[in-house]
Amino acid sequence: xxxxxxxxxxxxxxxxxxLKDIFDCGQCFRWNEEEDKSYTGVFKGNVLxxxxxxxxxxxxxxxxxxxxxxxxxxxxxxxNYEEIKSRLSNIDExxxxxxxxxxxxxxxxxxxxxxxxxxxxSANNNIPRIKVIxxxxxxxxxxxxxxxxxxxxxxxxxxxxxxxxxxxxRGFGMGFRDKRVHDTTEIFFNRVMSIEELQQEKDVDVxxxxxxxxxxxxxxxxxxxxxxxxxxxxxxxxxxxxRRVMNELYIKEEDESKVSKELLQNLAREKYGNLAGIxxxxxxxxxxxx
DNA sequence: ACCCAGGGTCGTC
DNA sequence: GACGACCCTGGG
Numbered sequence: 001x002x003x004x005x006x007x008x009x010x011x012x013x014x015x016x017x018x019l020k021d022i023f024d025c026g027q028c029f030r031w032n033e034e035e036d037k038s039y040t041g042v043f044k045g046n047v048l049x050x051x052x053x054x055x056x057x058x059x060x061x062x063x064x065x066x067x068x069x070x071x072x073x074x075x076x077x078x079x080n081y082e083e084i085k086s087r088l089s090n091i092d093e094x095x096x097x098x099x100x101x102x103x104x105x106x107x108x109x110x111x112x113x114x115x116x117x118x119x120x121x122s123a124n125n126n127i128p129r130i131k132v133i134x135x136x137x138x139x140x141x142x143x144x145x146x147x148x149x150x151x152x153x154x155x156x157x158x159x160x161x162x163x164x165x166x167x168x169x170r171g172f173g174m175g176f177r178d179k180r181v182h183d184t185t186e187i188f189f190n191r192v193m194s195i196e197e198l199q200q201e202k203d204v205d206v207x208x209x210x211x212x213x214x215x216x217x218x219x220x221x222x223x224x225x226x227x228x229x230x231x232x233x234x235x236x237x238x239x240x241x242x243r244r245v246m247n248e249l250y251i252k253e254e255d256e257s258k259v260s261k262e263l264l265q266n267l268a269r270e271k272y273g274n275l276a277g278i279x280x281x282x283x284x285x286x287x288x289x290x
Numbered sequence: 291a292c293c294c295a296g297g298g299t300c301g302t303c
Numbered sequence: 304g305a306c307g308a309c310c311c312t313g314g315g
Contacts, residue, residue, distance in 0.1 A: 123298040126296040220298060239297040300308090
């Protein structure tokens with residue numbers, strides 16, 4: 001059992017790090033803004049508050065490991081976003097504008113299991129509702145952590161979520177996604193597939209295929225999982241917003257629904273190369289916010 | 291009151 | 304490959 005203790009860590013003169021951009025760009029569902037404009041979230045069994053003052057970032061939280069180590073990994077602090085942004089900005093004016101708008105975005109390194117389940121829930125759903133469902137699920141099946149006089153709940157592990165019946169899941173407001181979440185959980189519980197084997201798989205196509213064999217995981221969810229929890233910055237998840245913005249910027253088809261996913265993926269690979277996933281995030285955030 | 295959309299996926303034709 | 308259904312909730 002690991003000691004849970006309050007820890008602090010600060011980062012001076014941090015560039016490419018804006019709380020709003022990171023937490024509201026659509027990659028995560030469990031971070032909420034506080035009255036003082038800081039954000040508090042739960043991830044990988046930790047509760048963390050992040051505050052930015054000037055160019056300095058202050059982390060404080062109840063952590064199950066060294067807070068600096070946790071933050072370096074989760075916030076992708078060893079990746080040079082200044083360089084990524086400059087490479088993307090040079091591609092064209094559209095990307096330049098998107099990068100300027102979302103200049104503080106970082107792709108979080110999220111928990112693989114949590115990301116799989118969260119994005120199964122995201123299918124044909126909206127973000128506020130996705131967040132509510134995940135909170136209810138965590139409150140019922142996760143572990144309680146107290147921080148700053150409030151109660152927080154970790155995202156349920158495979159073994160914890162396994163206790164939920166399809167009806168229990170439906171009760172959280174999941175709708176038709178209940179069976180998908182339940183059946184995917186069973187697959188991991190019975191070790192038909194394992195988190196470790198997914199983490200170790202190097203071939204992006206094999207990995208995608210494995211993910212897509214899970215109930216509720218199609219191409220888009222698989223790509224989000226790879227981008228948001230496996231550092232596959234080269235994959236390009238195509239959703240309604242990306243289809244919309246790509247069509248507006250490059251294709252200009254009258255009926256955007258007629259633009260095929262394949263065309264968009266090829267276009268993204270040509271234009272953005274191995275940074276397509278990060279480009280997707282800037283474009284998504286820019287288009288959805290304006 | 292009714293219709294439509296929301297970070298899609300699945301079964302069917 | 305295209306097409307419609309799908310839980311549910313909020314907004315027009």
